[in-house]
Amino acid sequence: MVLMSVGGYLVLGLLLDGPASGYELGTRASRAVAYFWPITRSHIYAELPKLVDRGHATVQHVVQEAVPDKRVYTATDAGLHAFRGWLDGFNTVSERARQPLQIQMHFAQHTSAEHLLGQLDQWEAELRNTLVLCQELLAEYADHAGRSLTARFAINRAEADLTWIGEARTTLS
Incomplete structure (x- = not known):
């Protein structure tokens, strides 16, 4: 193969x-x-x-x-x-998501809080768009278990990321 x-x-x-x-x-x-x-x-x-x-x-x-x-x-x-x-x-156990913003956060002492807050604003906008799309997909995939699960995963992930963004803003401000 x-x-x-x-x-x-x-x-x-x-x-x-x-x-x-x-x-x-x-x-x-x-x-x-x-x-x-x-x-x-x-x-x-x-x-x-x-x-x-x-x-x-x-x-x-x-x-x-x-x-x-x-x-x-x-x-x-x-x-x-x-x-x-x-x-x-397919081996999903070894899969790890990459988060480029986390590199910037990890080395935050080498950049400005304003830059990081701007990055958070951009990421938040993308996450909100993802939430809208995935809510639509969740309704569209109501009869398809696997696809509705991926939409639900994305919704849960986006909501968790938005919570983290709020925490990051508080810390950086």
Whole structure:
């Protein structure tokens, strides 16, 4: 079995939700998984030919009028099998979230409180956007246990992070 990056498997998983162009997969990713695993459109576009080469997807050239032609990708049975194998063998215990802001906080003595407060403001705005999106997704995913759990996780995480931001503001002020 040829191993792929997590990003490759993520693209394959998105493709298992139905045929799509690279652009459509980017839109799907920004709505469905970006709150827990951000992936760029360029990464998606880079993974699609690899999926085809591995036999995990097929591609169909679609001619369009008035807009550029597109390639529509479809997951294969082999792709589904590979994805299931990856999910079953995926080691989540070793996964740790990276928090770039925590680097700045850890070394706060080397920067200004004003800079850190500005960073907190930006992060808070992003978290509030995540909360809105995930509340919408929670309603949308009401009949899908796994997806509603990821939305609930993101909501809980964002709420915890917002609590921490309040504590950090108090400490820095």
